[in-house]
Amino acid sequence: MGAGHAHALHLDRDSPVHRMAPEVKIAAMVLFTIIVVVTPRERFWAFAGYAVLLAVVAALARVRPGWLLKRSLIEVPFVILAVALPFVGEGETVTVFGLSLTVEGLYGAWNIFIKGTLGVLASLLLSATTTPRDLLVGLDRLRCPQIITQIATFMLRYLEVISGEARRMRIARISRGYDPRFLWQVKAFAIGVGSLFLRAFERGERVYLAMVSRGYTGRLPAPEGAGAGVGQWSAAAVLPLAAAAIALGTVLS
Numbered sequence: 001m002g003a004g005h006a007h008a009l010h011l012d013r014d015s016p017v018h019r020m021a022p023e024v025k026i027a028a029m030v031l032f033t034i035i036v037v038v039t040p041r042e043r044f045w046a047f048a049g050y051a052v053l054l055a056v057v058a059a060l061a062r063v064r065p066g067w068l069l070k071r072s073l074i075e076v077p078f079v080i081l082a083v084a085l086p087f088v089g090e091g092e093t094v095t096v097f098g099l100s101l102t103v104e105g106l107y108g109a110w111n112i113f114i115k116g117t118l119g120v121l122a123s124l125l126l127s128a129t130t131t132p133r134d135l136l137v138g139l140d141r142l143r144c145p146q147i148i149t150q151i152a153t154f155m156l157r158y159l160e161v162i163s164g165e166a167r168r169m170r171i172a173r174i175s176r177g178y179d180p181r182f183l184w185q186v187k188a189f190a191i192g193v194g195s196l197f198l199r200a201f202e203r204g205e206r207v208y209l210a211m212v213s214r215g216y217t218g219r220l221p222a223p224e225g226a227g228a229g230v231g232q233w234s235a236a237a238v239l240p241l242a243a244a245a246i247a248l249g250t251v252l253s
Contacts, residue, residue: 009071009124009127009128010127010128010129010130010131010132011061011062011063011067011128011129013061013062013063013129015060015061015062015129016060016061016235017057017060017061017125017129018061018129018130020129020228020232020235020236021138021141021227021228021232022130022134022135022137022138022141023137023138023139023141023142023227023228024138024228024232024233024235024236025126025129025130025138025236026126026130026135026138026139026142027142027236028236028237028239028240029122029123029125029126031239031240031243032050032053032122032239032240032243033118033119033122035050035240035243035244035247036050036115036118036119036122036243037115037119038247039115039247039250040251041107041110041111041114041115042107043247043250043251045250046246046247046249046250047114047115047118049243049246049250050118050243050246051118053239053242053243053246054118054121054122054125057125057239058125061125061128061129063124063125063128063129067128068121068124068125071124072117072120072121072124074120075116075117075120078112078113078116079112079113079116081112082108082109082110082112082113082116083109085102085105085106085108085109085112086101086102086105086106086108086109087099087101087102087105088105090102090104091103091104092104094106132156133156136149136152136153136156139152141227141228158200158203158204158207161203162196162200165196165199165200166192166196169192169195169196170192173188173189173192
């Protein structure tokens with residue numbers, strides 16, 4: 001699947017979660033997220049249980065809470081949207097700290113915040129314990145459409161190449177007097193973007209011809225390894241099964 005590359009979200013640790021096959025982690029994360037999404041927003045204790053499950057996984061994976069909280073800030077725009085809902089909703093209202101808020105808006109804000117947060121944390125744990133290359137391997141083993149996995153593989157492989165080319169072009173512009181603080185020099189930046197696109201396209205053509213000449217038929221060689229066994233699938237199933245048990249318990253109580 002190509003050479004592996006470091007990623008800002010991956011933590012190089014030796015933990016039981018890191019050692020699991022990528023396909024079982026992907027499946028467990030997707031099933032857990034589905035259970036979180038379909039849980040009625042009024043089941044507050046269920047969401048507390050989901051958070052405990054993620055905390056246990058984070059502890060097993062040796063991922064610090066501070067690391068998760070810092071990178072979960074990506075959901076801030078959605079939190080801002082959630083905060084606005086109680087003020088613009090319709091229906092029954094309640095007074096909280098002197099503010100008139102709609103009940104439906106409060107439920108909507110809670111629904112967006114808690115489900116978004118749990119989904120982001122689950123995704124971060126998957127990224128922290130699985131390299132980008134292994135994620136693609138896992139998707140391939142889960143029979144994800146080949147066109148998607150191959151596009152992602154090539155993007156991963158050549159992202160650093162294109163980024164390095166962009167850095168070199170920027171240095172060349174600056175050495176010729178380009179100053180990004182001046183608006184009237186934005187033309188040089190636009191030309192650079194166009195030139196980078198052409199170079200990337202031409203490089204892609206050369207790489208494709210080289211691959212075809214070496215026997216490429218539209219599918220990359222299958223990754224080494226037999227994939228996950230029954231033991232790993234059983235271990236990964238604990239998370240979604242525990243989440244399903246929590247959801248069922250709160251519904252029946």
